[in-house]
Amino acid sequence: MSAMTRRVVLARFCDGPPVAEDFRIEEAPMPEPRDGQFLVRNILISVDPGTRARLSGKPSYIPPLKLGATVGAFSIGEIIDSRHPDFAPGEIVSLADGWAEHVIGDPRGFVRRITDRRLPLAAWLGVLGVSGMTAWFGLHRVANLQAGETVVVTSAAGAVGSAAGQLARIHGCKVIGVAGGPAKCDWLTGPARLDAAIDYKATGDLPAAIAAAAPEGVDVLFDNVGNAMIDRIIPLMRQNGRIVVSGQVDAYNTSDELAVEGIRNTRAFITHRLMMQGLVVFDDLPDWGAAEATMANHMVDGSLMGRWEVLPGGLEATPEAFAGLFRGENTGRRLVRLAPDPDDFPKDPS
Ligand SMILES: NC(=O)c1ccc[n+]([C@@H]2O[C@H](COP(=O)([O-])OP(=O)(O)OC[C@H]3O[C@@H](n4cnc5c(N)ncnc54)[C@H](OP(=O)(O)O)[C@@H]3O)[C@@H](O)[C@H]2O)c1
Missing domain, CATH: 3.90.180.10 (Medium-chain alcohol dehydrogenases, catalytic domain)
Incomplete structure (x- = not known):
């Protein structure tokens, strides 16, 4: 047989x-x-x-x-x-x-x-596979991240989000992570060394909590969750801000595309010259090797936690x-x- x-x-x-x-x-x-x-x-x-x-x-x-x-x-x-x-x-x-x-x-x-x-x-x-590559190319190719900028990451304790937050910190940015629950938030401000973490499940007013952590405004939003989250953060974006659409975990269970939350705050794209762009990480496959090598070295020297x-x-x-x-x-x-x-x-x- x-x-x-x-x-x-x-x-x-x-x-x-x-x-x-x-x-x-x-x-x-x-x-x-x-x-x-x-x-x-x-x-x-x-x-x-x-x-x-x-x-x-x-x-x-x-x-x-x-x-x-x-x-x-x-x-x-x-x-x-x-x-x-x-x-x-x-x-x-x-x-x-x-x-x-x-x-x-x-x-x-x-x-x-x-x-x-x-x-x-x-x-x-x-962190060295698809998740980490999504974080790397979302931040570096799509958002063209600059040192000194303020970055917000949603689902920040997830596989993609935890890599994105730490990579932005390593690049010299101020980073605020949004995640569900105190244990995830403790990890973000503890081992991951982000500047602030917001428990969106416990916070009645998420935009106000982000504004308190980043009164200067947000240069880059790295979003893993979906339109409802993006729409709430758009009013906090600074001039020339960039929104990276990485994933839409909040929308994956909604089979009717028309039932997915929309984005209403589009005027800010004009007034603040915002840019919003998605990515499919396999488009960057030819460049994965260099990103993997850099990130593996960050892991070995302890600056990037898997x-x-x-x-x-x-x-x-x-x-x-x-x-x-x-x-x-x-x-x-x-x-x-x-x-x-x-x-x-x-x-x-x-
Ligand atoms: N663009 C690309 O090429 C690419 C490649 C890979 C992955 N992705 C996307 O990147 C995103 C993150 O992927 P991942 O693997 O790291 O997953 P993940 O963020 O670990 O996803 C699971 C987490 O999502 C959060 N979540 C679940 N339902 C939610 C809801 N309704 N509202 C808000 N948060 C919710 C939960 O965290 P909390 O407890 O914090 O809510 C949960 O632990 C996914 O959307 C994935 O599809 C994109």
Whole structure:
């Protein structure tokens, strides 16, 4: 009998916040690499809120997933069989092929080799992976961040937000993080060393709280949450302010585009010469290597803290781990462990 593997597939389209019953685990024959491909045994898989945009069966900024399809996700694993001359068994790679025990790697798609063994493997799925790259290119390419500016980051204790806040601080900016709950805010002003943190769930008047922390106004808003948050912060923007639209976690569960909150405060775009621009981090893929190297050095010298959690429980834990993102349960990048880390990487501290 041929070897079998397992994967998580979409069992029904999500309606509102995702629940574990939207998914099911399926057994399937072990995939076989073709020429130019390799087989990877996943070690860590990631659950990302952006995945939600594909689960309603409706068009979004990425094509919808079909029922029965493997749920797409980033992962890190070890090559166990290769039909590619440049990729050998034993190498560690990051891929984007889904919640599955085994996946096929193909360098014509997304494949990152992980060779820097100074940091735990998990760092390469969070602060040094897509999350950290979104923060880096959002701040540096989209916002053209300048030292001395005042930056507000929303969902600031999340995977993208925690990288964005710290990178802005490292760049010499004043940084205010907006997050839900005292534990997240304590982390932002403690280990992450931001200038201020605002608990939006406890603050009746968010704009007033931001204005108190930044009476000079806001030069850059790095937003992960959505239009309702942006609309409240626009009146605080300074001349030539920039708004980076990184994500819309507040809107992912609203399947009707017309029901998503709008932005009303558009007059300030004229009076204050504001700019608002989104990004898709893969547009910057050719430049990831330099950003990864700089950020890895910041992590090694202690100026940049990774923020991730690794949940046990294997593939079975993945749907519930994903659903918890929309209840604010995660601390930074949420990962699920499928296999132990290789011996030659530092042990994961979480
Ligand atoms: N543009 C790109 O290329 C790109 C690439 C990667 C990710 N992204 C986007 O970046 C954003 C952040 O990603 P991430 O992986 O770091 O996720 P994340 O920020 O960790 O997302 C989960 C967090 O979002 C917050 N949240 C959930 N529902 C909310 C709501 N209704 N209102 C306000 N906050 C809510 C919660 O934090 P609190 O407890 O603080 O509310 C929760 O812990 C996502 O929107 C993602 O899609 C964009």
